[in-house]
Amino acid sequence: MNKKILLALLIVNLFCRQYIIYGQEKKSNDVTQKSIQIETDAIFDKLVQIRREFHQNPELAGKEKRTQETIKKYLLNLGLKVETDIYGYGVVGILESGKKGKKIAWRAEMDALPNDFADESDFKSNTKGVQHGCGHDVHMAISLGIAEVLAKNKKSLHGTIYFIFQPEEETFIGAKKIIENKLFAQYKIDEIYALHVVGLPAGQIMVKPNEVFAYQKEIGIQFKNVLPAKELKELTSKIRNSLVRSNNQSKPWEIQLISDPEMGLMNPKTIFTDYLIADENFRAYSKNDAFHINAEIYETDASRLKNIIPAIDKVIEDNNYGAQKISIKFIKENPTVLNDPNLTRTAITTLDNIYGKGFVVTDYGQVPYFNDDFAYFQQKIPGVYFLLGGSNVQKGIIAMNHAPNFQVDEECIRIGVKTFSSLLVERGK
The missing domain is CATH 3.30.70.260 (ACT domain)
Incomplete structure (x- = not known):
């Protein structure tokens, strides 16, 4: 056979095989993303209930004992490996895929605020002078939801995912203490992510490279x-x-x-x-x-x-x-939250590819008055910190953190679980 014809046939064969593999991967990704949405919807009511339980039973920084037990039990029931020697009442749930890939971490805070602001919810704090007035109850519910959705889609995962439930964020102590722990160093995490509920429209996801806060x-x-x-x-x-x-x-x-x-x-x-x-x-x-x-x-x-x-x-x-x-x-x-520019752009592209261009809104400013000790994680690991809208003006819900009548449209829990489950699946590869 003519060498040129043989070479052409080899090129065509290679192209066809790559096209088939691409088609199979795309089909697999589509199935996984559909499964994520189905599983998120299936557990949504349960996550709302656990968020309300957190809200009714808030614990101050350094006293998150009940919260730790709730999280630990939930993660163990999912089949995750659980470690509690990370710092204070912190919890780390470890989801191992068994396949080669990155080591990705997701962080959620556990502690509540020392205040007694007005609260119009039907599930008010049972502890006088202590409230989840910053949204950490929502963050924990979202993190547990992501852990459950991904545990149910374990066959689609690569690498290992670490769910870090961090105590003592309000005092700016917890993250620093965790990264100083030798156990945390052994994880050798490649990327880390987190979110915070803010007063944007419910479900709106916003992010920017570099400084998020002043x-x-x-x-x-x-x-x-x-x-x-x-x-x-x-x-x-x-x-x-x-x-x-x-x-x-x-x-x-x-x-x-x-x-x-x-x-x-x-x-x-x-x-x-x-x-x-x-x-x-x-x-x-x-x-x-x-x-x-x-x-x-x-x-x-x-x-x-x-x-x-x-x-x-x-x-x-x-x-x-x-x-x-x-x-x-x-x-x-205190250091400020500083999103890794390259990883931020990659995360935006990843989510836009899944949910459509413009799904993630660009943040053009820096939020005053607030900060997050997630900054300490970012000093050691490339990380991205997202803002998640929790307000719904039509329902009279304003998610203004650290303020009287702070409320959250719980629909943002569904958006958070679905969106960031999708992100972690893709980033683990």
């Missing part, structure tokens, strides 16, 4: 003597005015505008970019023979953080308080 700092100023109330008010007002910055005189401190179509995070012209917010009322107190003045600062630009202390010092010197000054420093410097 950099959260707390400044501490020490004087030798107590300042009279009038002088204190005048000085702190001048300090604040010297720091505050926003785009075109906008008001990024009005966080309720994050879902506004013109000013919110979804608009490229959002007001939640290039800003510095400072507390309007500084906290003042006497301690250890010194007068302390503290305030929270939220800055979007990491490169400008170094300018804050000098700016404050200048105001103090210009107003003749230099002789009174003992020190000016940051007394709290």
